[in-house]
Amino acid sequence: MNHDDYNDKYIIDVLKDTKTVAMVGASANWNRPSFFAMKYMQQKGFRIIPVNPGVAGQEILGETVMADLDEIDEPIDMVDIFRNSEAAGSITDDAIKVGAKIVWMQLGVRNDDAAKRAEDAGLRVVMNRCPKIEYARLYGELSWHGINSHVITSKRRRLA
Amino acid sequence: MMSNRKPGLETLSVHAGTPPDPTTGARQMPIYQTSSFVFDDADHAASLFNLQLPGFIYSRLSNPTVSALEERIAALEDGLGATATASGHAAQILALFPLMHPGDEIIAANKLYGGSINQMGISYKKFGWNASFVDPDDPENFRRAITDKTKAIFIESLANPGGVVVDIEAVAAIAHDTGIPLIVDNTMATPYLCKPFEHGADIIVHSTTKFLSGNGSSIGGCVVDSGKFNFAGRDKYPSLSQPAPEYHGLTFSETFGDLAYTMHSHAVGLRDLGACQSPINAWITLLGIETLALRMERHCENAAKVASYLETHPAIDWVSYAGLESSKYFDLRKRYMPRGAGGVFTFGLKGGYDAGVTLVDRCELLSHLANIGDTRSLILHPASTTHRQLTEEQLKAAGAGPEVIRISIGIETVEDIISDLEQALTGLELATVAE
Incomplete structure (x- = not known):
């Protein structure tokens, strides 16, 4: 996998195969990027389980915050990492351990060694991207703000 | 197109930004001649105003027909995003707005459209922005003029009116040595003749009134961002790299990554300067671009x-x-x-x-x-x-x-x-x- 340049089909497949997301580093502060992403993805029908030991037990956007991935007792499709690149290493290992299918590292977060471990274990990995931005780009919503979607089609775009 | 083939300029000119209308199936881009858009409920409105949800609020900020034009021009320039403006002159102010504060300056080529020399040399002073002009025939002239207040270099790829061509790569290298972006006015060349981003430019401005619209009917402009200039953590550009008080401490470069410049140009630039393009002008310009090549x-x-x-x-x-x-x-x-x-x-x-x-x-x-x-x-x-x-x-x-x-x-x-x-x-x- 070339982690410098993902093609649209790879990202679309990753998003299509995701229903439940464990968001590590989720913030209860409404103007933090993770809060933006969580709120948006909830509106698009994703189940988001916030993970943040600092605020474990509290609620963010109607969901109880978990202390770590181990605590979650339901299947997780994607682990979305809102932590720095170094911390992403051990979180990726936890994601492999709990049987997640996808590891997603946010904008500015990249850990190639961790990505290799995840891919060797059969997971798919996206780094230095935001699922909110990718979803909005691929389904036309970012075009509303002048962003180039790179989508050329003669079919109606379905807003999923 | 889901194949790996990259669409050509002629295909993008006809298709980019204008898939069939998702509601009606209209194949040509509809003209959304409306000032405002309804909110579903208070939470939806709050999400839109907080920039947590993409969507339309008021046509000064964004409008479906105008954003179709933005996406098409962004695609033609192979940019990340674009902001359409009321005119080419408005595009020049919008392009600088996220970068400049009172006391800051730009270095511009002295071989520019005369109206740009007036705008930059005289009217910008009222914002506390300074411009100095150098002969672009020797790119080193830009390096010699740069100070710690310089926030951008501005050139025209093919200068109006004199048939002057600037060595874009040489000027881009000088800008990047200093950690500032290169802005290129690509109006005269159009993306048909020149692709400034391939030569190191960071931001492109257009008067869409000219070859893009193509038939002398509609005034308009556009700012295109390559997304390649990294504003995150750069104290030199606080509008993008530091918390914005009007959005409750949101930092554009942190929340929007490489989309920060284009998001700021809409959410702050168009909001406060008000120089938006009208839907009808955007629509006429979209029609014109179909035959650009x-x-x-x-x-x-x-x-x-x-x-x-x-x-x-x-x-x-x-x-x-x-x-x-x-x-x-x-x-x-x-x-x-x-x-x-x-x-x-x-x-x-x-x-x-x-x-x-x-x-x-x-x-x-x-x-x-x-x-x-x-x-x-x-x-x-x-x-x-x-x-x-x-x-x-x-x-x-x-x-x-x-x-x-x-x-x-x-x-x-x-x-x-x-x-x-x-x-x-x-x-x-x-x-x-x-x-």
């Missing part, structure tokens, strides 16, 4: 023929067209604009100022007006019109001395254009004798 090919072909004709005419002292081998910009032009030298150029009349006034008066097919990039051929005497506010020194630097005529060659039958010029030039070769 076909028109540019003909503009260039006709202009090359007219330039060759004029170069041998006894009334004419010189022709400055980067498509002629006599041009000192011929080699640079071939490197940056291999498909042609554009439709606009200047020439000098042996008879000076008076001959210039006479020539434009006599034309019957060419229109005497202050625009370029129309399907119609246009002619102008800059010294007595567009550039008349400039000093003698600025006129010379801008390639708009008293003897200079600017011509924008249209897509008419080229023999008719030459025939009109021939009758208008008759007798003017004697003007030097009369002096």
Whole structure:
């Protein structure tokens, strides 16, 4: 996998195969990027389980915050990492351990060694991207703000 | 297209930004002539105002027809995103707005459209923005002018009106050595002839009024961001790298990553400067862009023929067209604009100022007006019109001395254009004798 340049089909497949997301580093502060992403993805029908030991037990956007991935007792499709690149290493290992299918590292977060471990274990990995931005780009919503979607089609775009 | 093939410029010109309307299936882009958009409920409204949800609020910020134009121009320039504006001049202010604070400065080429020299040199001072102008023929002139207050370099890829080509890669390297972005006005070349982002430019501005719209009907502009200049953590650009008080401490570069500049240009730039493009103008410009490649090919072909004709005419002292081998910009032009030298150029009349006034008066097919990039051929005497506010020194630097005529060659039958010029030039070769 070339982690410098993902093609649209790879990202679309990753998003299509995701229903439940464990968001590590989720913030209860409404103007933090993770809060933006969580709120948006909830509106698009994703189940988001916030993970943040600092605020474990509290609620963010109607969901109880978990202390770590181990605590979650339901299947997780994607682990979305809102932590720095170094911390992403051990979180990726936890994601492999709990049987997640996808590891997603946010904008500015990249850990190639961790990505290799995840891919060797059969997971798919996206780094230095935001699922909110990718979803909005691929389904036309970012075009509303002048962003180039790179989508050329003669079919109606379905807003999923 | 889901294949890995990258669509060509002609395909993007027709399709980018305009898939069928998701609600009605309309194949041509509808004109969303509305000021405002309803909210589903209070939470939806809050999400939109907090920039947590993409969507439409009010057409000063964004509008579906205008955003279709933005996406199309972003695609043509291979950029990340674009912001459409009320005019090319508005695009220049919008482009600088996220970068500049009072006391900051830009270094611009002195070979620019005269209106830009006025805007930057005089009106920007009212914002506390300073501009200094240097000769772009030696790119090192930019390096020498840079200070710790310099926030951007500004050039035109193909300068209006003089057929001047700037070495974009050399200037981009100097900008990046200093950690500042290079802004390129690509109006005259259009993405058909030149792709500034491939040569290191960071931001592109357009007057869409010209070749993009193409038929002299609609005023408009656009700012395109490559997304490659990283503003995150750069104290030099606090509007993008530090918390924004009006959005409750949101930091654009952190929340939006490489989309920060384009998001800021809408959420702050258009919101507060108000220089949005109207939906009807955006729609007409979208229509125009569909035929950009076909028109540019003909503009260039006709202009090359007219330039060759004029170069041998006894009334004419010189022709400055980067498509002629006599041009000192011929080699640079071939490197940056291999498909042609554009439709606009200047020439000098042996008879000076008076001959210039006479020539434009006599034309019957060419229109005497202050625009370029129309399907119609246009002619102008800059010294007595567009550039008349400039000093003698600025006129010379801008390639708009008293003897200079600017011509924008249209897509008419080229023999008719030459025939009109021939009758208008008759007798003017004697003007030097009369002096």
